[in-house]
Amino acid sequence: GPVNSILEAFLSGAYAQGLARYHALPHPTAEDQRWAGACALNMDQASLAKDLFLTARAAAPGAGVGLATAYRIGHEYTLAWTALEQVVPDALLPLDLALYWREVGALRYVEGHLPEATQALEQAWSAVLASPEGGPLRGTVAQTLAFMYGVRGLDRQAEGFLEHALAASPPARRVYVLAARALRHIYLGRHADAQADLEEAASLVAQLPAARAIVQYTAGLLS
Numbered sequence: 001g002p003v004n005s006i007l008e009a010f011l012s013g014a015y016a017q018g019l020a021r022y023h024a025l026p027h028p029t030a031e032d033q034r035w036a037g038a039c040a041l042n043m044d045q046a047s048l049a050k051d052l053f054l055t056a057r058a059a060a061p062g063a064g065v066g067l068a069t070a071y072r073i074g075h076e077y078t079l080a081w082t083a084l085e086q087v088v089p090d091a092l093l094p095l096d097l098a099l100y101w102r103e104v105g106a107l108r109y110v111e112g113h114l115p116e117a118t119q120a121l122e123q124a125w126s127a128v129l130a131s132p133e134g135g136p137l138r139g140t141v142a143q144t145l146a147f148m149y150g151v152r153g154l155d156r157q158a159e160g161f162l163e164h165a166l167a168a169s170p171p172a173r174r175v176y177v178l179a180a181r182a183l184r185h186i187y188l189g190r191h192a193d194a195q196a197d198l199e200e201a202a203s204l205v206a207q208l209p210a211a212r213a214i215v216q217y218t219a220g221l222l223s
Contacts, residue, residue, distance in 0.1 A: 030059035
């Protein structure tokens, strides 16, 4: 069927637009509420997001995943797990399944269980590859996996996922992936590689002034 227009806005990062579309609907569905909640969460409107997720949860199981994310962002980890435990993964579409496993991974990471976090994120990666509309999420899932493997000192896997993240990210996100990869190069003593990534990142910053600080910070570590 046609992709929900609020989901479309969420996936393209147009969160304000997604919320505006939601508020303009005379009869929003649970699906509308759920993706509006995801937009609200990304705009730091946590209480609105929670209300939307709680309202939508009975009819749109993916809303339970969003609810868990809202609780985690507010450091309410027990509530986050409780929300996730009420979600039946088998009932989820691939996109929701990817978000589900990404959330499990994030919570495991917060608890310091890195191998379990990595395993959950690998499942998120499989689900996001299987999701027809999951393309925009590939970059973030891959970047999180690269970070996990990097923290664990598993360099080959970390680099593989940084490659995936670069391939899947729109220009605005590429800046962050390049900065992350430059950091890895610096720690591993590969200064020429780091320089190349930072030069590409700097050329993209014009489109994304918010990323200037991360590029400058990383470049400062090189000098």
